[in-house]
Amino acid sequence: MSKIAVNELSMLLVEPSDTQQKIIVNKLKQQGLTDIVTASTMEEAKDIIGKHPRDLIASAMYFDNGTALDLLKQVRKSEYPDTPFMLVTSEVKTAHLEEFKQSGVIALLPKPFTAEHLSSAIENTIDLLSSDEMDLDYFDVKEIRVLLVDDSRLARNHIRRVLNNLGLEKVTEAIDGQQAIEYINEEMFDLVVTDFNMPEVDGRGLTKYIREQSQQSHIPVLMVTSESNESHLANIEQDGVNALCDKPFEPKFVKQVLYKLLNE
Template sequence: MERLSQSDLNILLVEPSAMQRKVIENELKHEQVTAIDQAATIAEALQSISAIQPDLIASALYFEDGTALDLLREVRGLSECAGTPFMLVTSETRLAQLEVFKQSGVIAILPKPFSRQHLNSALSATVELLSPEELELENYDITSLKALVVDDSKMARKMITRVLGNLGVNDIIEAEDGAEAIATLTETDVDFVVTDFNMPNIDGAELTAYIRNSDRLSSLPVLMVTSEQDETKLSHINHCGIDALIDKPFSPTEVKCLLHRLLDN
């Protein structure tokens, strides 16, 4: 498959303010993105999507007819757009308001105002997601590896499995929490684990502790993804035996680099 570039992207910009749409449009054009459709409401966005399927939806948080979460749910319910990358652009800083988007598998959350570096990173992540490229390893054939993905968010699991699939990992088992993951690990051998931290029943730290205390599993690579911001909890995560930690939302390039380090060293 020919690799896309940022200039190939078709973006749907959903923003109620005409002035903000103009600002963001100018920034996108600075990044060589010229195929930009615009909408001011959720209804207009869905109408646009029905006509032209975008490569990326860049959305504000609040609209007269709902929120970005309403739009995201509508988009995920459309079979042709279920996997379309979604980027939130917002001045909202309250973690509780942003958490649901971090758990939903968005490609990026950009602050208002955002820097060109923020925007470039988000566009690069979109290109990576839309351009599968098999990870080359010295010690393994990536297509032969089996992964266990653990997250209580179905949409987050979909995002992680899509990124892994793009890298060549197609044998993937999913678990909704640490308890289900442990049940899986007692019956099935896997080559590495990608787990969330905050989960019901048994969280990611407890799952990692189980793995490290198991004679059979103790050397199993564990990559943890989390939206956690609390310093005390982050310190606990870093000391629970994980091999690598990555923030939500994450870029495919970050996952690629970490897996290369974990599996080839």
């Protein structure tokens, strides 16, 4: 399947400020994206989403009667729940952004964002909408058995979609580390993709179990995390994680990481 071109994308921009709308639309056009519909309120956005689905939605964080998270939840319940969604915000508090990271957004664009930020976000969208099957030296990518572990259903849906687009079709989902341990004791896997923050048994605990107690101690582990504490990340890597990937889960970076993990 050929990659979608930027000028083939259709986009909904939800931004309450007319000035910001004009600035963002201008930057989008500079990137080659011209099919842009704008909305100033959540009500307008919901009406457009219901009647004229778009390839991509970009939204500001705050509105008079809610937040972008409310809009995102509405999208996930709509007829097109997998529509890529990016957040444009000046919010920097991790706690306020965490729920977006867990919900499978394609990008978090800071205000003001650069051309590089925007280009990367659009590229992620194209990667998500296009199939780009990996060609591995030692594996048939369609036969690789993946265990995907995340307590967020929305995050699992997003990660599964990225993996499927790369040709990884045999994906078993676990809702937390404890369920993942049960699966590992019953089935064989070639790759584990796990979230870090989970109840009961988190990603670190799961990795330690795999390395120290399971019969599959060799399995490559890719950990997906929004954790930013460097010392904490160092501890995670010491527990046997093969690679770390930030949330949002970016297709291009994930492909590079998986090539390295699966071709070693």
